[in-house]
Amino acid sequence: MIELDNIHKSFGQTQVLKGITATIERGDFITISGASGAGKSTLLHLIAGLDSCSSGQVRFEGKPLDTLSKKERNLWRNERVGLVFQFHNLLPELSALDNTMVPRWIGKSKENSSERAEALLEQLGVAHRSSHYPNQMSGGEQQRVAIARALVNEPAILLADEPTGNLDSANAAAVHEILKTLNEEHGQTIVVVTHNKELAGLGKKRWVMQDGKLLDQ
Ligand SMILES: Nc1ncnc2c1ncn2[C@@H]1O[C@H](COP(=O)(O)OP(=O)(O)O)[C@@H](O)[C@H]1O
């Protein structure tokens, strides 16, 4: 589904990614671990088309992302990619339900938005928080709402960068379980960057990055 073809990325003189070649298949659950500064977030950003490669290509369903204009890439991402970060980035003035629906408002799939959002909040165990605002929810609940938002457009791939890095162990375990279920029972393709050994261990494919390269698996 996604091909990473000899990706290099530099910021100024600093080479951060030094030739990454790999494939992400439909249904994969890939965890990416490695020391801080190894280039994990940079790689995830390139897969999401949030930044472009210095050389090499990211291809999504055969199409190089760098052939899309910025606007096309933003639309593509909103429709096809779910993103979850360490900090949930929920909008403080919107309820959990409205936060979950934001990608529907931006994109073209507007029908049945509230039903879909409610079903996701239910699936993630936070339906009872639908009308609450982010500051009325715990960190774990906020992160589950962020996951619901990431899934609302039925993305081809869910990309998460340290999604449990800011959670206590009980909430982290709950989010790990959610990711596992999404993959196993719903076939959701997932790529997750994590320091957490438990989460890294859940990956069906475990990538390890070191100094801008993928180690042999
Ligand atoms: N936008 C940027 N500008 C300059 N340097 C950056 C930028 N983003 C990341 N880097 C550098 O790239 C290296 C890898 O960063 P990152 O991908 O965030 O690593 P990781 O997620 O594995 O901890 C770090 O040395 C970081 O300082």
Ligand SMILES: [Mg+2]
């Ligand atoms: Mg990082």
